[in-house]
Amino acid sequence: MTHVRTSPYYPQSNGKIERWHKSLKGECIRPGTPMSLEDARRLVEGYVEHYNNVRLNSAVGYITPKDMLAGRQQEIHAERDRKLEAARKQRQIRRQQAA
Template sequence: MAWMMIDENIAYMSPSSVYRILVDCGLNRRWQKPLGESKKTGFDQPKAIHEHWHMDISYINFKGSFVYLISVLYVASRAVLAWSISTRMESLDTQLVLWDACDKWLGGDKSVAVRLITDNGSQFLTKEFKQILKEFSIHNVRTSVNHPQSNGKLERFHGTIKTELIREIPMYSLEQIREEVGKWIEEYNSLRLHSAIGYVTPMDVFYGRKEKILAERKEKLLEAKLKRKEYSVKANIRLVA
């Protein structure tokens, strides 16, 4: 919230100040962790462009049956590179999504060393899927059996979109699901600030805008601090006078 207000030039307060106000007003319960819960450290995050991609399939309940959300996530920026809503969970569907991600973000550049992390689902083991990996020089890393945490960032993304969208809005047709998911992912990529990447958007990281944004925020906070100090000094002078 603090960074959004700074970016939009609404108010210039540090996150700690905003947090104290939320606590005083009893508005921070959504972000409170249960007592005793500590932050997990995880593993070292990828630094190089396109170093890690994650790909997975998630079930969506729809009219007593299932449709399937297939996504490719770029880990370093948390950007969703490609996605699809399918009525089947077959290899052809995963091939189309992977090809879309590769064609859109890699093009003909085969010098990028992409590591694609998937589970051991049969959709990722077919000859045709492996051919796409070979075509774009992608190294496929499969997660350990019964260890979905290895694909945890994409699992969490799927959980978030289900919680905030799929389970909140009545869905009456496949076309509506695709339209709503498309709008949500566009907002997620381009507008939503992500805590794990410094409270910027995934596309800010992807296009290298992060450091400039952080520097601008720092400058705005410093300028606001100096103005408050100047105002305080003038107020004290008036009181003395």
């Protein structure tokens, strides 16, 4: 990982970390309202765990960063496609039975 310095007061030059800060504030800090430094650390630690292992990320095809790093994206997308096809068939059967 390379550390890159950006211009002060110019968030567009480092958009990814700015987006991370927006998510962290909006989904963790503001709703959790930490009352001490320990509370804040605990909240952020829990959020990082949730963000990396549970939360689906739209930028990488609605899979978790953990699954992306593990190379499971094709497996996950194939499973979703299988479930969608099964649901389509079920709807088609129900419509035929109703008609």
